[in-house]
Amino acid sequence: MELLDLEIFSLVAKEQSVTRAAQLLQRVQSNVTTRVKQLEEELGVQLFSREGKRMTLTENGQRLLGYAHRMLTLAEEARQAMQSDVPVGKLRIGAMESTAAARLPGLLGAYQSLWPDVQLEISTGTTRALIDDVKASRLDCAFVAETDERAALEFNTDDDTSLAAVPVFREELLLLVPGRAGAASGSVAHFPLAAFPKGCTYRRLGEQWLESQHADAGSRPEIIEYHSYHAIFAAVSAGTAVAVFPKSVLATLAVASTVQSIPLTAIQTWMVSRPAYQSRSLDELSRLLPTF
The missing domain is CATH 1.10.10.10 (Winged helix-like DNA-binding domain superfamily/Winged helix DNA-binding domain)
Structure with missing residues (x-):
């Protein structure tokens, strides 16, 4: 073979x-x-x-x-280690849609200007899918959002399946609501939640918030799944749903009076990787993080 x-x-x-x-x-x-x-x-x-x-x-x-991914990753790691002290080869980065849109362009632009010989491969997905891809060696690192409580259980533990995690930035989350709904929480709780597929941390937080607003215990909000923030924004703007939106993503859109925002919470974004993975390319990316 x-x-x-x-x-x-x-x-x-x-x-x-x-x-x-x-x-x-x-x-x-x-x-x-x-x-x-x-x-x-x-x-x-x-x-x-x-x-x-x-x-x-x-x-x-x-x-x-699964074996193929691990063997190819190890071969690439060995190749990079033997070739040079300068970062070379391929670096596979995963990110949530929000991070890829609002946070990564400046970081990766700076990285490529320093290390043009590194081939960057970027893929997006939900937090759960990205974590699974890092664990399965399909990605070298990923930017994911998770609450401090869950992060303490999943990252940087003695568990063999644990990932190394570095806090990168805190994201301010807003509940985006139709403009006609008003800003009162009770007036928006009956709206469906426009969100990414299961495994998205922001979706989970949105579901929890809506559940807390329902008077009848055990009721669950309706979820309408989308695959881009533009589509989610359009649904809220049309008055058919509410959504959890990172403030950094909302800043990139032309926000009209058809939507309003309610402060929801703040959540940490982490860069996760496998503890055993050694790569000069990843090391140099980590060194840039505090500046972004």
Whole structure:
């Protein structure tokens, strides 16, 4: 089993397509297909279910993918350690949508001006999904939001699954409400909550706030899921929902009189990584954090 085989396998799994994987790898499609088949023959298992042009992982494929991510990450870590004292190679960064939009541009711009040879890969997701991706070696680090209480349980503990976490900044959260609703909490509690999918910390805080406003114990607010802050803002502006919004994201939008905001709480954003992961590229990113 070669690292190239695992790289090809991982990319086909991610893209669910031999054609797209071949394009990204700049290889002919037949070569990618052959390498996948050879890997299956070597391991004696089927790694993909083939449905037309769509490739989905089998149970064995899912099992191998976890190993592949860890092996490729370790190989990249070793390569960087041997090449130079100067940061090089790839750094895979995850972030919440809000952090990617309002906080990362300046930080990553400064980083690239200092270390142009580092290839940055940025992906976004909910706090829960990002934490899982760091633990599974799909990401080298991630910027996530979590309350101090939960962070104390999950980060920097003696648990083998614990992540190292560095506090980066505190985010002011607002409850964004339709302008016609008024700012009184009771007048907005009946609105649905526009939010990202489950696993989003801001969604959880919004649900908890709305639940606390309902007189009948045990009732749960209606959730309408969106995948961008622009869509969430549009729903609030249209008068159909309320939403939890970071103040830093709201500052990037042209806010009209169709919305109002209610101070909700402040929450810490952390940069999390695996304690055993060693990378000069990540070290240099950490050194920049206090300035942003």
